Amino acid sequence: MRAGVSVGTVSNVLNRPELVAEQTRERVNATIAELGFVRNDSARQLRVGRSRTLGLVVLDVANPFFTDVARGVEDLANQEGLAVILCNTDEDPRKESSHLDLLAEMRVQGVLINPIDVSDGRIKALRERGTPVVLFDRMGDPTVECSVAVDDVLGGRLALEHLIENGHRRMLFVGGPFTLRQVQERYDGAMDAIEASGADVEMGVMTTPALNVVGGRLAGDRIAASGAPPSAVFCANDLVALGVLQALTHAGLRVPADVAIVGYDDIDFAAAAAVPLTSVRQPRQLLGRTAAELLLAETTETEHAHRQVVFEPELIVRDSSTLPTRT
Amino acid sequence: MRAGVSVGTVSNVLNRPELVAEQTRERVNATIAELGFVRNDSARQLRVGRSRTLGLVVLDVANPFFTDVARGVEDLANQEGLAVILCNTDEDPRKESSHLDLLAEMRVQGVLINPIDVSDGRIKALRERGTPVVLFDRMGDPTVECSVAVDDVLGGRLALEHLIENGHRRMLFVGGPFTLRQVQERYDGAMDAIEASGADVEMGVMTTPALNVVGGRLAGDRIAASGAPPSAVFCANDLVALGVLQALTHAGLRVPADVAIVGYDDIDFAAAAAVPLTSVRQPRQLLGRTAAELLLAETTETEHAHRQVVFEPELIVRDSSTLPTRT
DNA sequence: GCCGTAGGATGAATCGTTTCATATTTTCCT
DNA sequence: AGGAAAATATGAAACGATTCATCCTACGGC
Numbered sequence: 001m002r003a004g005v006s007v008g009t010v011s012n013v014l015n016r017p018e019l020v021a022e023q024t025r026e027r028v029n030a031t032i033a034e035l036g037f038v039r040n041d042s043a044r045q046l047r048v049g050r051s052r053t054l055g056l057v058v059l060d061v062a063n064p065f066f067t068d069v070a071r072g073v074e075d076l077a078n079q080e081g082l083a084v085i086l087c088n089t090d091e092d093p094r095k096e097s098s099h100l101d102l103l104a105e106m107r108v109q110g111v112l113i114n115p116i117d118v119s120d121g122r123i124k125a126l127r128e129r130g131t132p133v134v135l136f137d138r139m140g141d142p143t144v145e146c147s148v149a150v151d152d153v154l155g156g157r158l159a160l161e162h163l164i165e166n167g168h169r170r171m172l173f174v175g176g177p178f179t180l181r182q183v184q185e186r187y188d189g190a191m192d193a194i195e196a197s198g199a200d201v202e203m204g205v206m207t208t209p210a211l212n213v214v215g216g217r218l219a220g221d222r223i224a225a226s227g228a229p230p231s232a233v234f235c236a237n238d239l240v241a242l243g244v245l246q247a248l249t250h251a252g253l254r255v256p257a258d259v260a261i262v263g264y265d266d267i268d269f270a271a272a273a274a275v276p277l278t279s280v281r282q283p284r285q286l287l288g289r290t291a292a293e294l295l296l297a298e299t300t301e302t303e304h305a306h307r308q309v310v311f312e313p314e315l316i317v318r319d320s321s322t323l324p325t326r327t
Numbered sequence: 328m329r330a331g332v333s334v335g336t337v338s339n340v341l342n343r344p345e346l347v348a349e350q351t352r353e354r355v356n357a358t359i360a361e362l363g364f365v366r367n368d369s370a371r372q373l374r375v376g377r378s379r380t381l382g383l384v385v386l387d388v389a390n391p392f393f394t395d396v397a398r399g400v401e402d403l404a405n406q407e408g409l410a411v412i413l414c415n416t417d418e419d420p421r422k423e424s425s426h427l428d429l430l431a432e433m434r435v436q437g438v439l440i441n442p443i444d445v446s447d448g449r450i451k452a453l454r455e456r457g458t459p460v461v462l463f464d465r466m467g468d469p470t471v472e473c474s475v476a477v478d479d480v481l482g483g484r485l486a487l488e489h490l491i492e493n494g495h496r497r498m499l500f501v502g503g504p505f506t507l508r509q510v511q512e513r514y515d516g517a518m519d520a521i522e523a524s525g526a527d528v529e530m531g532v533m534t535t536p537a538l539n540v541v542g543g544r545l546a547g548d549r550i551a552a553s554g555a556p557p558s559a560v561f562c563a564n565d566l567v568a569l570g571v572l573q574a575l576t577h578a579g580l581r582v583p584a585d586v587a588i589v590g591y592d593d594i595d596f597a598a599a600a601a602v603p604l605t606s607v608r609q610p611r612q613l614l615g616r617t618a619a620e621l622l623l624a625e626t627t628e629t630e631h632a633h634r635q636v637v638f639e640p641e642l643i644v645r646d647s648s649t650l651p652t653r654t
Numbered sequence: 655g656c657c658g659t660a661g662g663a664t665g666a667a668t669c670g671t672t673t674c675a676t677a678t679t680t681t682c683c684t
Numbered sequence: 685a686g687g688a689a690a691a692t693a694t695g696a697a698a699c700g701a702t703t704c705a706t707c708c709t710a711c712g713g714c
Contacts, residue, residue: 036455038428040373041433042370046373061394062395064391070388071389078422081429087411088401088402104365106380107367107369129363213595246599273600274573
């Protein structure tokens with residue numbers, strides 16, 4: 001080679017610099033810089049057997065939840081010198097399949113996935129070929145895989161405990177469809193809190209077709225039109241809560257004086273709403289980071305015990321559920 | 328091999344199936360399925376010379392602008408069977424550098440980047456090694472690279488034309504710092520519109536330390552406290568606009584009756600605000616998709632002429648700048 | 655002066671595909 | 685039937701790094 005050195009030595013300079021004499025090392029480095037040499041990662045990969053990438057498969061990056069998770073993942077990956085391959089499935093099993101196939105061909109170090117269907121054979125196949133898979137926002141089988149999630153039941157409980165504590169007795173849960181695990185669990189948690197309180201609490205349910213602002217607005221219109229609004233509304237997520245807030249305000253009801261509102265997710269905009277929204281916050285970035293950590297642990301450790309990490313959400317109290325401090 | 332066939336034939340089945348007899352093809356495919364064989368992409372890559380990935384380098388995916396761009400990029404990449412490698416720079420040139428280095432080692436097909444510094448030598452180096460680079464949301468040198476951007480000057484003009492048309496004459500621009508290209512250009516566009524109108528329009532400027540809700544809220548408080556509010560406020564982005572809206576409403580000023588507001592970006596929550604926000608919308612997903620298209624064109628075409636695509640933003644009129652239709 | 659040793663450098667084998675020149679078989683035409 | 689042409693299949697070379705057994709050299713001890 002140009003520096004009067006064999007390729008083996010160059011490889012050593014790059015990977016185990018302590019093995020090579022300082023003088024040679026410097027000469028090689030100088031030549032590398034001079035020629036603008038860039039190692040070909042495919043060749044390295046082929047020899048070593050695995051790539052320096054990790055796959056992240058989510059429903060949709062445009063969803064702020066996944067966006068933050070992706071940030072967390074990327075941060076850790078970055079720190080470890082790994083690259084992140086981003087895949088959106090849009091809840092389409094065919095897309096998920098084809099993404100997983102591509103990731104398998106690439107021999108990624110591991111896959112972080114929010115699976116559409118936990119029992120998908122393709123995930124099992126991946127793992128059987130030796131690629132660690134970590135599930136997030138979904139529980140897996142503890143004997144074969146790691147997973148990270150946030151306790152939605154606890155989140156629902158926190159919300160209702162807060163409302164009950166503040167004296168509310170006539171409540172309404174707004175959200176849907178209940179086929180979404182999140183909706184069901186948040187509702188379950190809410191009911192748990194009611195039961196545990198022992199108080200005489202009434203809890204209605206108003207289902208929405210989807211967890212978005214429009215759904216919330218329609219629900220809010222119905223609440224206002226009913227003539228007998230509840231004293232507090234717990235919404236399955238912040239978008240719904242914002243919709244409800246908007247409709248109620250528009251109908252002349254005051255929040256929180258007439259109706260208190262608690263949302264879920266603590267999206268950025270929750271704090272910026274017309275009436276800052278009380279909401280249940282999930283440690284989203286941490287979720288992603290932890291998932292990535294578990295993945296790396298699985299590739300590194302010889303004796304790896306799969307872990308199911310469950311984070312606790314946190315209630316962020318703002319004006320929408322308490323008497324406003326301003327004014 | 329197991330199917331009684333040479334490796335060369337297997338390769339043909341995978342890559343040029345029309346060359347191989349149907350019978351053989353089926354037998355090979357059956358064996359592949361049976362053995363769960365997965366092609367090793369590193370080896371393929373090594374032979375072919377480039378990978379089936381493309382790098383996307385943004386300031387921060389958590390920023391909704393980049394999130395949508397990423398979606399657009401991913402959609403096209405997906406369609407072409409490519410994977411997207413996501414990199415966040417956080418405006419740190421060192422992070423940008425190290426990401427670009429990694430992408431170079433990976434021999435990505437190309438890089439889509441929102442560069443911190445357009446004149447960074449590393450981008451030039453990448454291109455010189457034969458990796459196409461497309462800039463987005465930033466103009467490049469038309470002789471060496473493609474770029475896609477949205478015309479912020481036009482966006483500013485659209486906003487002000489709308490306000491002038493609606494009879495407003497005492498205006499205020501809220502945003503900052505002016506070192507951000509976006510802020511400066513949106514302001515320039517606004518001034519262009521005023522000049523072009525020939526009307527006697529007054530335009531004040533209130534700078535904010537950052538383009539966020541807090542900055543907007545502070546600005547809104549100052550506007551309310553001044554005693555002589557303008558009849559319309561044009562904000563450099565929606566977050567600022569939401570902050571202003573919140574502060575004005577809180578101070579008892581009615582929007583749009585007392586003060587009209589126009590924002591910029593048309594983020595999801597613009598429509599969901601207490602008073603739905605008039606805003607300038609950028610075709611963000613299309614921006615990403617187009618950038619990816621240009622990149623692929625550059626890798627495909629023999630005679631590639633670099634193009635600078637500039638998209639036109641669109642004014643979305645809602646209640647915050649017109650007399651409300653609902654009541 | 656000889657030998658053992660340790661620190662450095664070397665180069666061939668290897669990873670798993672793709673590609674291409676060549677070999678083999680089949681088809682078709684006269 | 686004979687032979688040219690078309691259709692298939694083959695196998696070896698190549699891609700560019702890593703790895704490891706081997707080799708070289710200098711040095712110290714006896």
